Structure formats: structure tokens, C-alpha cells
Amino acid sequence: MWSFSKLTDLIHAWLYETFSPAWALALEMVMVGVAAIGLFAMLGLVLVIMERKVSAYMQIRLGPNRVGPKGMLQSLADTLKLLVKEGMTPNGVDRVLFNLAPLVAMIAAMLLLAPIAFAKDFQIWDLNIGVLYITAISSLNVIAILMAGWSSNNKYSLLGAMRSGAQIVSYELSAGLSILTIVVLSGSLQISDIVTSQSNGWWIFKGHIPAIIAFVIFLIAATAETNRAPFDMAEAESELTGGFHTEYSGMKFALFFLAEYINVFVVCAVGATLFLGGWMPLHIGSLDWFNHAMDYIPSSIWFFGKTFFLIFVMMWFRWTFPRLRIDQLLTLEWKYLLPIGMVNILLVTVIAILKWHF
Amino acid sequence: MFLKDYFNDIAQAVGSLLSGMRRTGYYFTHHKEIITEQYPDNRATLVLPERFRGEVVMPHNGQNEHRCTGCTACELACPNGTIKIVTKFELNAEGKRKKAVDAFVYHLELCTMCNLCIQACPTDAIKMAQSFEHSVYDRSQLTKILNKPESKLQEGVE
Amino acid sequence: MTNEEIIAALTERKPELVSETGGEWPNFMVAAAEWPGFAAMLRESEDLWFDYLFCLTCVDWKTHLTMVYHLSSTRYRHNIVVKATLDRSAPEIGTVCNIWRTAEFHEREVFEMFGVHFSDHPDLRNLILPDDWVGYPLRKDYDDPVNMIKM
Amino acid sequence: MVEEIGTTDEGDLIINIGPQHPATHGVLHLVITLNGETVRKVEPHLGYIHRSIEKMCESLSYRQFIYSTSRMDYLSSHINNHCCAMTVEKGLQLEVPERAAVIRILMDELTRIASHVLWWGAMAMDIGAFTPFFHAFREREMINDIMEETCGARLTMNYMVPGGVQFDLHPNFHRRVKAFVKQLRNKLPEYDELVTHNAIFKSRTKGVGILSKEDAISYGCSGPTARASGVDCDIRKTYPYEGYEKLQFEQAMSTDGDTYSRYLVRMVEMRQSLSIIEQLIDNIPEGDFQAKTKAVLKLPKGEFYSRVETARGEFGVYIVSEGGTTPYRIKFRSPGFSNLSALDHTVRGQKIGDLVAIMGSFDLVIPDIDR
Incomplete structure (x- = not known):
């Protein structure tokens, strides 16, 4: 079967033949960096237009429909507008932190792309602690938000940032616990191992009910960690106008905006990898003819299909539910999600030890 | 008893949220319900009531x-x-x-x-x-x- | 209670009270100094129970100001109007915002619009107009320097 | 004085909400004192949209001043106009033809539904759900179209005149209202699905911002805000006007006094208004839509007060006449002004997110407060 690995191997071999190993590595890094930034820009554009269209259809309206065919170029036009806007730094802000915060948010989001397997054998860095790396780096995001909130010298921003701090720190527990269930089941922290362990069925089907519970908890925690409604405490525009990015405009605001969408993409990609088999096609046990038929669909389509399905579910949440209050948000985490998650991981451990899973 | 209430709460909450999602999902898939008026484009067909005071x-x-x-x-x-x-x-x-x-x-x-x-x-x-x-x-x-x-x-x- | 019964009940308690009829509801004139005590009596008496102050305003009669209080009872559904005449140059009357708390905002409005001073009001400052506003806009002799229509 | 922006002596944060803020639905300016997330004190600063309509009306004739009241509570402009027309009729001792009275009630109830539907969307948006807002506009648009056809304007209709209404009903009115009633009856369960039964919405509003019955009366609250606290203050029931006494409808009441019950009272009120419309739409009597009046109206010397139930509560017009063609003094008792005065009391000790929810449930319309 054709896979990206052939292409990448080809490039790799050619580079090492032509250049010295140090240069070849440097060039590979540059290529990866350019590809990552390109992917970023693409994802930003696609996700923004997707969000606007999804929200429009749920709200019985048409959404953007003037720029390009069916309004598909609207987000490109918006990006252009944001690019040419003045990058304002208000008086009274902490200039260094204020300008640094969007970059930190962006870099944290970018780093998360490294261990994600976009297709079969198509991964930037298949490090052996991939899952741990993702949980660690995704907590960096809160630093950017706190920096932005503090340096803005605005009370709305400060309140938003403080809320966000409390929220992300607590929801990381649940996200971590639900990720751990899959680690326990598959016995590895490496993304490629986790994906191959699902070659005879995805974990959400193989892991009985505990895996489903873990998946639901992961989805809730992921929504909360990316500060999206109904957990958008950090922004909460009807309370805090714009939350931590009240004072931001132009490209700096766009960077926050983009980072939010990249974070959404990454957490959904992680969810798809852990629970829905990543690029692994839908396989059912030893039903060979079915499995072969499924294999004909390219692995990258499987991966992006699953990821965008999860993104759609998160958008569905956002455009249906009212916002929680900050104390209820923490109640939900500490009184509901965390205890359930802890009991759940106990069950999963038992299942894993007794080999009850398929 | 406590546990029963606890899980009842969760079940009811999830049920109410799902019914809301079903409603928005319905509108997401039923584009006939869209009510947007494309104003400058529909100028030719726009009919105002004869009593309208402009x-x-x-x-x-x-x-x-x-x-x-x-x-x-x-x-x-x-x-x-x-x-x-x-x-x-x-x-x-x-x-x-x-x-x-x-x-x-x-x-x-x-x-x-x-x-x-x-x-x-x-x-x-x-x-x-x-x-x-x-x-x-x-x-x-x-x-x-x-x-x-x-x-x-x-x-x-x- | 009907209007006549209210008038009878009140004149029994305060024989010097001046009442007017002819309007929809009984009208009473009280002296400004007596008003807070009278108001407390209207609110507390079990048979009157005027617990709802639904309108509080002032009328500028060029020679004097008249405070107008519209009271209603949510228990008996009867209404009265109480008026108090104030001196135009130094209008002052006791506050009733400890009796009907809605009076706090209404009195602030009358204060800035008519210049009536409410003694013992907890927070008597401009509510609607800017803090540095000069003049009392709803008095009859106030002339608006920027009048859109006259321009 | 607007406090210096900063912190209080106790270290509480002072925040200005408004005059431009997504939660205030207009130019309301609240200075709130925050201790962490908890609101210590709310102090409204008004006047950003104060036009002194009362002063303006002193130079307008009794026909002219009615239009300006549409600009106060622009969401229940019909009902405001109705009250003004009623006060003038009271002064002139003018009998309104039966047909005009029925048309007035129909228009009032349609306005009330339009206002409540919009409020429903805005309330959901305050709490963070955006979708209901657009769904609410779908139904509101139908009412606006009905209004446009019969009254000639969508928001500030100036349809009520002393002695009746300006025009007769449009021939399409009957059919369109029937279609609207059917549509809203179908969509109300959807509203419940989206918001009323939603677990998050319930947890955000239940037990939040409790206003006791005594406080509601003392603060002069009226309308759904007071009825949620158990005050039976629906003017349509307690001091019926224009033939409301002949209609079958319930006063929407609750006793909890929290944000959720204020929400429920309005939802029930929408259904009650629908039933009023259903009772009347097939029984509009034939006859004149306007009583014969003189070209120039002169009210006799005296004082006239009338009160109606708008979508927000009790609206009153107090006219002092000196016998001339213009009112000597006119006072509008607006429901929002009194309801707003209870805000501080209700919000103290709640979270900042609750402040927004409570404000939403009070249904404040700022031009109504400022006048």
C-alpha cells in the first residue's frame, strides 16, 4: 500500500546523499518547520471558516457567503485585514510581556504538532514519551494566557487570565487521567505504538465502557483546556468583554485566535489518536474482507476525518450550550469528572491486567 | 441513596444537554429552515407593505x-x-x-x-x-x- | 377600601388633613415637615397598608413646587395621592427611602431635575445628569441652550 | 462622582461595566465593586441616553406627544403609546369604540410576545448561548412583519391615537396572526429544549439572585420581575383596562424569586399572551376603529394618571393639565427605573457571572430607564 513514508524516505535519502549529515539534518528541520507553519496557516483558515459555517447553519442563517465560492475565502480576507491592521500596544501595558504572550501561545501550540501521526509513517518526531510530551506542552498555553492577562494592565484581562489559570490547571487532571487509561491499555507512551495497538479495533470499542467514559471525560476536559464554550471562562464576552485578549488587536490578536484553533486541532487529533485509532482504518477483529476494504481509504483521510469529526463535536457544544459559571466549572471538575476518572482508571487497570479487553 | 442521586443528576443533565444538541443538530442538517434575507441582492424582489412609512x-x-x-x-x-x-x-x-x-x-x-x-x-x-x-x-x-x-x-x- | 373610606380613615387620624376629591383617587395635602411621619403611618397601618410607591415626582408651579407621591396597596388594592408643597427657593422635604426603597432612585431624579433637597437621603447626588450639571432641567424657567427644534 | 478607577480601601477591585459592554444591552453604566469574583456592590450611573422626554412633551400637543413614548421602551412601544392615549382619553372622557379596544389589546399582546421573545434570546446570550438569539429573531420577525403591514412601521409604530387607532387592520392581519400563533406554539417547545430544560442554564439561574416578596414591593418592582417573587401585580388583572377583564388568562406567578423563576414567568406569559390573541383574533367586532375627536385636543384642568402592563412591568403616565393644548407637566413612570433600583440589592454577594444573568432576567431596556 502506498504511504507517505515512501515519499519521506526518498527525500531523506536524497538529502543525505547530496549534503553532509549536519546540513541534511538542518535542511530537514527547515522543511519540517515550513511544512508546520504552512499547515498552521491552512488549519487556521479552514477551522475559522468551518466554525463560522457550522454556527451559521445551527443558527438558521447562511454565514459568510460573499468572498469566494460560498464564502470559502472569507477567512483569508479576514486574515489579510488583520495583517494590515496596526499592531497596537496600548499605553500602560508591560510592553515586553504584552508582545511576548501571543508568541508564547503560538509556539506552545506549534510544539504540540511534533509527535502527532498525521498518516501512516508520517510523523515529525516519534518520540517514545509522545503522550507525556503532549500533556506537558499543552500546559504551557496557560502561561501565555496569564502573561497576556497580567501584562494588559486591564481588570477584565486579569480576571479572565486568573479564571483561565484555575480552569486549565484543574482540567489537566481529568485530561491526564483519561489519557492514562489508553496508556494503561496499550502499554506504551509512544504514539506509533498506540496507533498500531488499535489495528484490530479502536480503543473506544475494545476497552468496554471504561474507555467510552474516558473518551467523554477527555472530550469535556479538552473543551475546557482549549477555553472553548461552554467553558470559555477566560473570554466570557458577556461578562468580561474579551477576557485575556481584551487589549489585543491586529496580528497579535490573530495569533491568539490561531493558537486557540491549533489547540483545538491538536487536542482533537490526540483524542482521535488515542481513542479512535489515529490514522488506523476501521478494523473489526479478524473480519479480513472488511479490513482490506477499509485499507483502501488512505490513512491521512482516516486521521483528518476523525479529527474533524471531533472538532465538529466541539463546535456543536459551543453553539448549543450556555456558559458555566467559574465555580460551577470547578465543581464539575472536582466533584464529577475527577472522581469518575479515578474510579474509571482503576477499572481499566483491572481490565488490562486480566486481559479482558479485546 | 446518595450515589443514586449523584448518578441521577448526571443522567438528567446529560439528557437535557443531548436534547439541546439534537435541536441544533436538526437545524444544522435542515438548510430549508434558513431565514437569512440577502438584502442588497433581493432588492428587485423586495416588496414593502403599502402602509410602510419611509x-x-x-x-x-x-x-x-x-x-x-x-x-x-x-x-x-x-x-x-x-x-x-x-x-x-x-x-x-x-x-x-x-x-x-x-x-x-x-x-x-x-x-x-x-x-x-x-x-x-x-x-x-x-x-x-x-x-x-x-x-x-x-x-x-x-x-x-x-x-x-x-x-x-x-x-x-x- | 373605597375612596370615601380612605378619606374618612385618614381624616379620623389627622383631622387637619386637607383632602381633594374629583380625581380618580383621593388626594391629600400634607406639610413638608410632617411628610416622613405621615408616610410611615400610611405604610405601617394595618388597615391602610400602602406598601407600594409607584410614582414619585414633582411639579413646578412657578410659584412653588409640589411633590406628588402615588401610593398603592398590594394587599387592599386601593390608591391615594399625597402632595406636599415646597418653597421654590429652598425646597426641602424628608426622604421616604427608608420606608419605600424605590424612593431612593426617584428622589435622586427629582433632586437633579427640580433641585429638591431630600434630608436624610443616604446618597443624594446626580443619577442621570453629569456630575457638573448646572440648573434644574424640569423646572419651568430652565432654558435649554441647545434646542434642536428651535435651531 | 464616578469613583477613581482602582481599588477600594479594603482592596476590592472596582470595575466599570458599560456604558459599552456586551452584557448591558445598551448604554447602562454600572460601577461594580468586586472581591475576587464576588460582587460587593453595584452602582448604576444613568443618563447616557437621557433625552428628557418629559420636558419635550411639555411643548407638544396631546396628539403629538404620543409618538415620543415609543422611543422610551422601544420593545413595548405599542403599550407605551396605549397608556398615553388612555390618559388623554381619560381627560377627554372619550369612549373608545369596541373595535379599537380589541385592536389595541391584540397589538399590545403581540408586542409583549415580541419583547419576550427578544428577551429570551438576549437572556440566553447573556448566559453564553448564542444560538437561541437567532432562533428568537425568527419569530420576532413575523411579528415585525405583521406590525409593518398594519401600522406602517416595525418598531416605533405610533399606531395608537387618542380615541382609537390610526388605521384599520390590514386585510392580511387575521391570516398572518393565525400563522404566527401556530408557528410560536410549535417553536415554544424548541425554546424549552434549547434553554429552559438545559442543565447548564438551570444551574446558572436556579437559586441565583433571589429577590424576596417584601423587597420586590419595597423597591417598586413590577412586571415579571415582581411576579416571580410572588407579588400579584399584573395591571391587566389588578386594575383592568380596555376590556382585559373580559378575557380569560392567568397571571403568571412564581414564589421563588430567583433568576430561573423570572425566566419561567416570562415563558408562561408568552403562552398567556398567545391564548389572549387566540381568544380575540376571531372575535374582532365590526365598527369604527377611531372615535370622532376634535382637531385640537384640550384636556380640562386636572390631573390624570393611567397605568398599563408593559412587557417589563407597570408603566404609568401622569399628566397635569392646566386646560391648555399641551400638558403642563407629564411624568412617565417607567418600569425599568424601579426594577433597576433593586439590582444592587439582588446582586450583592453573587458572582460576576450571576450579575449578567440577573441583569438579563430583569430585562432592562436602557432608554426606558433614562427616558
Whole structure:
């Protein structure tokens, strides 16, 4: 079967033949960096237009429909507008932190792309602690938000940032616990191992009910960690106008905006990898003819299909539910999600030890 | 007992959230329900009700004649001073001096479309038009003179 | 209670009270100094129980100001109007915002619009007008320097 | 004085909410004192949209002044106009034809539904759900179209005149209202699905911002805000006007006094208004839509007060006449002004997110407060 690995191997071999190993590595890094930034820009554009269209259809309206065919170029036009806007730094802000915060948010989001397997054998860095790396780096995001909130010298921003701090720190527990269930089941922290362990069925089907519970908890925690409604405490525009990015405009605001969408993409990609088999096609046990038929669909389509399905579910949440209050948000985490998650991981451990899973 | 309530709470909450999602999901998949009016595009087919009050106009007939006698009833009826009538004296057919309207000045920027002037008019000289696209770049363009140049009072209107 | 019964009940308690009839509801004139005590009596009496102050305003009669209080009872559904005449140069009357708390905002409005001083009001400052406003706009002799229509 | 922006002596944060803020639905300015997330004190600063309509009306005739009241509570402009017309009729001792009275009630109830539907969307948006807002506009648009057809305007209709209404009903009115009633009856369960039964919405509003019955009366609250606290203050029931006494409808009441019950009272009120419309729409009597009046109206010397139930509560018009063609003094008792005065009391000790929810449930319309 054709896979990206052939292409990448080809490039790799050619580079090492032509250049010295140090240069070849440097060039590979540059290529990866350019590809990552390109992917970023693409994802930003696609996700923004997707969000606007999804929200429009749920709200019985048409959404953007003037720029390009069916309004598909609207987000490109918006990006252009944001690019040419003045990058304002208000008086009274902490200039260094204020300008640094969007970059930190962006870099944290970018780093998360490294261990994600976009297709079969198509991964930037298949490090052996991939899952741990993702949980660690995704907590960096809160630093950017706190920096932005503090340096803005605005009370709305400060309140938003403080809320966000409390929220992300607590929801990381649940996200971590639900990720751990899959680690326990598959016995590895490496993304490629986790994906191959699902070659005879995805974990959400193989892991009985505990895996489903873990998946639901992961989805809730992921929504909360990316500060999206109904957990958008950090922004909460009807309370805090714009939350931590009240004072931001132009490209700096766009960077926050983009980072939010990249974070959404990454957490959904992680969810798809852990629970829905990543690029692994839908396989059912030893039903060979079915499995072969499924294999004909390219692995990258499987991966992006699953990821965008999860993104759609998160958008569905956002455009249906009212916002929680900050104390209820923490109640939900500490009184509901965390205890359930802890009991759940106990069950999963038992299942894993007794080999009850398929 | 405590546990039962705890899980009952969760089940009910999740159920209510799912029913909400079912509703938005329904609208997401049923594009027939969309109610957006694509305004500048549907201009040609846009029909406003005949009673819609957009601005005050003075209809003129084919001979460039209107029905305004310059009695200032509308000016008195207007709560905002929207209408100013400038009158002049004309000689009529019998050679008598007669009051006639020189300029019917209408300040659209002050008008609240309350319809009191139309009701006050004894000769039905003015009426409300259905136009509603009034935006201009300069406020002075909103001050209009409703009687056309060289227009005359229609025969038989007193 | 009907209007006549209210008038009878009140004149029994305060024989010097001046009442007017003819309007929809009984009208009473009280002296400004007596008003807070009278108001407390209207609110507390079990048979009157005027617990709902639905309108509080002032009228400028050029020679004097008149405070007008519209009271209603949510229990008996009867209404009265109480008026108090104030001196125009130094209008002062006791506050009733400890009896009907809605009076706090209404009295602040009357304060800035008519210049009536409410003694013992907890927070008597401009509510609607800017803090540095000069003049009392709803008095009859106030002339608005910027009048859109006259321009 | 607006406090210096900063912190209080106790270290509480002072925040200005408004005059431009997504939660205030207009130019309301609240100075709130925050201790962490908890609101210590709310102090409204008004006047950003104060036009002194009361002063303006002193120079307008009794026909002219009615239009200006549409600009106060622009969401229940019909009902405001109705009250003004009623006060003038009271002064002139004018009998309104039966047909005009029925048309007035129909228009009032349609306005009330339009206002409540919009409020429903805005309330959901305050709490963070955006979708209901657009769904609410779908139904509101139908009412606006009905209004446009019969009254000639969508928001500030100036349809009520002393002695009746300006025009007769449009021939399409009957059919369109029937279609609307059917549509809203179908969509109300959807509203419940989206918001009323939503677990998050319930947890955000239940037990939040409790206003006791005594406080509601003392603060002069009226309308759904007071009825949620158990005050039976629906003017349509307690002091019926224009033939409301002949209609079958319930006063929407609750006793909890929290944000959720204020929400529920309005939802019930929408259904009650629908039933009023259903009772009347097939029984509009034939006859004149306007009583004969003189060209120039003169009210006799005296004082006239009338009160109606708008979508927000009790609206009153107090006219002092000296016998001339213009009112000597006119006072509008607006429901929002009194309801707003209870805000501080209700919000103290709640979270900042609750402040927004409570404000939403009070249904404040700022031009109504400022006048």
C-alpha cells in the first residue's frame, strides 16, 4: 500500500546523499518547520471558516457567503485585514510581556504538532514519551494566557487570565487521567505504538465502557483546556468583554485566535489518536474482507476525518450550550469528572491486567 | 441513596444537554429552515407593505401639478419641526392675490415617520413613500424640497 | 377600601388633613415637615397598608413646587395621592427611602431635575445628569441652550 | 462622582461595566465593586441616553406627544403609546369604540410576545448561548412583519391615537396572526429544549439572585420581575383596562424569586399572551376603529394618571393639565427605573457571572430607564 513514508524516505535519502549529515539534518528541520507553519496557516483558515459555517447553519442563517465560492475565502480576507491592521500596544501595558504572550501561545501550540501521526509513517518526531510530551506542552498555553492577562494592565484581562489559570490547571487532571487509561491499555507512551495497538479495533470499542467514559471525560476536559464554550471562562464576552485578549488587536490578536484553533486541532487529533485509532482504518477483529476494504481509504483521510469529526463535536457544544459559571466549572471538575476518572482508571487497570479487553 | 442521586443528576443533565444538541443538530442538517434575507441582492424582489412609512413625498400629476395649498396644517401637526412651508402670493385667473406654496421644505433628518402630517393634510397633498434607503454622505442632502420646480396647484383643490 | 373610606380613615387620624376629591383617587395635602411621619403611618397601618410607591415626582408651579407621591396597596388594592408643597427657593422635604426603597432612585431624579433637597437621603447626588450639571432641567424657567427644534 | 478607577480601601477591585459592554444591552453604566469574583456592590450611573422626554412633551400637543413614548421602551412601544392615549382619553372622557379596544389589546399582546421573545434570546446570550438569539429573531420577525403591514412601521409604530387607532387592520392581519400563533406554539417547545430544560442554564439561574416578596414591593418592582417573587401585580388583572377583564388568562406567578423563576414567568406569559390573541383574533367586532375627536385636543384642568402592563412591568403616565393644548407637566413612570433600583440589592454577594444573568432576567431596556 502506498504511504507517505515512501515519499519521506526518498527525500531523506536524497538529502543525505547530496549534503553532509549536519546540513541534511538542518535542511530537514527547515522543511519540517515550513511544512508546520504552512499547515498552521491552512488549519487556521479552514477551522475559522468551518466554525463560522457550522454556527451559521445551527443558527438558521447562511454565514459568510460573499468572498469566494460560498464564502470559502472569507477567512483569508479576514486574515489579510488583520495583517494590515496596526499592531497596537496600548499605553500602560508591560510592553515586553504584552508582545511576548501571543508568541508564547503560538509556539506552545506549534510544539504540540511534533509527535502527532498525521498518516501512516508520517510523523515529525516519534518520540517514545509522545503522550507525556503532549500533556506537558499543552500546559504551557496557560502561561501565555496569564502573561497576556497580567501584562494588559486591564481588570477584565486579569480576571479572565486568573479564571483561565484555575480552569486549565484543574482540567489537566481529568485530561491526564483519561489519557492514562489508553496508556494503561496499550502499554506504551509512544504514539506509533498506540496507533498500531488499535489495528484490530479502536480503543473506544475494545476497552468496554471504561474507555467510552474516558473518551467523554477527555472530550469535556479538552473543551475546557482549549477555553472553548461552554467553558470559555477566560473570554466570557458577556461578562468580561474579551477576557485575556481584551487589549489585543491586529496580528497579535490573530495569533491568539490561531493558537486557540491549533489547540483545538491538536487536542482533537490526540483524542482521535488515542481513542479512535489515529490514522488506523476501521478494523473489526479478524473480519479480513472488511479490513482490506477499509485499507483502501488512505490513512491521512482516516486521521483528518476523525479529527474533524471531533472538532465538529466541539463546535456543536459551543453553539448549543450556555456558559458555566467559574465555580460551577470547578465543581464539575472536582466533584464529577475527577472522581469518575479515578474510579474509571482503576477499572481499566483491572481490565488490562486480566486481559479482558479485546 | 446518595450515589443514586449523584448518578441521577448526571443522567438528567446529560439528557437535557443531548436534547439541546439534537435541536441544533436538526437545524444544522435542515438548510430549508434558513431565514437569512440577502438584502442588497433581493432588492428587485423586495416588496414593502403599502402602509410602510419611509419618507414624506408630494405626488405630482402629469402636468406637474400638486395638491398642496400651503395651509401649514402639516407644519403645525409635526412634533419635531420637520416641515417648513414657505408661501408666496400668486395672482390667480380672476386676478386675485392668492396664497400658494413656494417651497415645501422637508427635513428628513428630523422626521420620525409618525404620520401626523399626512393625517392633518386636508387636501391629501402629501403621503408616505416606501423608500427606506436614505443614507447619504452629507446631512444637508437630507433636507428636501418636496414641490417640484415650476409646479402648480392642481385645479379645483382648495 | 373605597375612596370615601380612605378619606374618612385618614381624616379620623389627622383631622387637619386637607383632602381633594374629583380625581380618580383621593388626594391629600400634607406639610413638608410632617411628610416622613405621615408616610410611615400610611405604610405601617394595618388597615391602610400602602406598601407600594409607584410614582414619585414633582411639579413646578412657578410659584412653588409640589411633590406628588402615588401610593398603592398590594394587599387592599386601593390608591391615594399625597402632595406636599415646597418653597421654590429652598425646597426641602424628608426622604421616604427608608420606608419605600424605590424612593431612593426617584428622589435622586427629582433632586437633579427640580433641585429638591431630600434630608436624610443616604446618597443624594446626580443619577442621570453629569456630575457638573448646572440648573434644574424640569423646572419651568430652565432654558435649554441647545434646542434642536428651535435651531 | 464616578469613583477613581482602582481599588477600594479594603482592596476590592472596582470595575466599570458599560456604558459599552456586551452584557448591558445598551448604554447602562454600572460601577461594580468586586472581591475576587464576588460582587460587593453595584452602582448604576444613568443618563447616557437621557433625552428628557418629559420636558419635550411639555411643548407638544396631546396628539403629538404620543409618538415620543415609543422611543422610551422601544420593545413595548405599542403599550407605551396605549397608556398615553388612555390618559388623554381619560381627560377627554372619550369612549373608545369596541373595535379599537380589541385592536389595541391584540397589538399590545403581540408586542409583549415580541419583547419576550427578544428577551429570551438576549437572556440566553447573556448566559453564553448564542444560538437561541437567532432562533428568537425568527419569530420576532413575523411579528415585525405583521406590525409593518398594519401600522406602517416595525418598531416605533405610533399606531395608537387618542380615541382609537390610526388605521384599520390590514386585510392580511387575521391570516398572518393565525400563522404566527401556530408557528410560536410549535417553536415554544424548541425554546424549552434549547434553554429552559438545559442543565447548564438551570444551574446558572436556579437559586441565583433571589429577590424576596417584601423587597420586590419595597423597591417598586413590577412586571415579571415582581411576579416571580410572588407579588400579584399584573395591571391587566389588578386594575383592568380596555376590556382585559373580559378575557380569560392567568397571571403568571412564581414564589421563588430567583433568576430561573423570572425566566419561567416570562415563558408562561408568552403562552398567556398567545391564548389572549387566540381568544380575540376571531372575535374582532365590526365598527369604527377611531372615535370622532376634535382637531385640537384640550384636556380640562386636572390631573390624570393611567397605568398599563408593559412587557417589563407597570408603566404609568401622569399628566397635569392646566386646560391648555399641551400638558403642563407629564411624568412617565417607567418600569425599568424601579426594577433597576433593586439590582444592587439582588446582586450583592453573587458572582460576576450571576450579575449578567440577573441583569438579563430583569430585562432592562436602557432608554426606558433614562427616558
